[in-house]
Amino acid sequence: MPSREGVGTYMSTRLEHNAADTRFEIYVDDTLAGYADYAEREDAKVRDFHHTMTFPEYRGQGIAAKVVEYALQDSRDAGFSVVPTCWYVEKYIADHGEYATLVA
Secondary structure, X not given: OOEOOOOOOOOOEEEEEEHHHOEEEEEEOOEEEEEEEEEEXXXXXXXXXXEEEEOHHHOOOOHHHHHHHHHHHHHHHXXXXXXXXXXXXXXXXXXXXXXXXXEO
């Protein structure tokens, strides 16, 4: 889902769910700019988001917010609850109440 809004000038972004590496990734102009790692619990449909990373050269551009929003929406669409172990995911959910119902 390419998007140009909010990420620099004339840059394209691509969001992907990399299930093999259990993370959601964001690419800017085909370069990995950040990701949100998670672990799935086998006993329930729960994703524990434990780490969000934005590479230094992409910080301050809303990269983390875009990848976390994508991860939370994908989790909702797939029927998962979430555990926001990562402080950034916890803050994002607190600031965006529409995702509060996802918290396990």
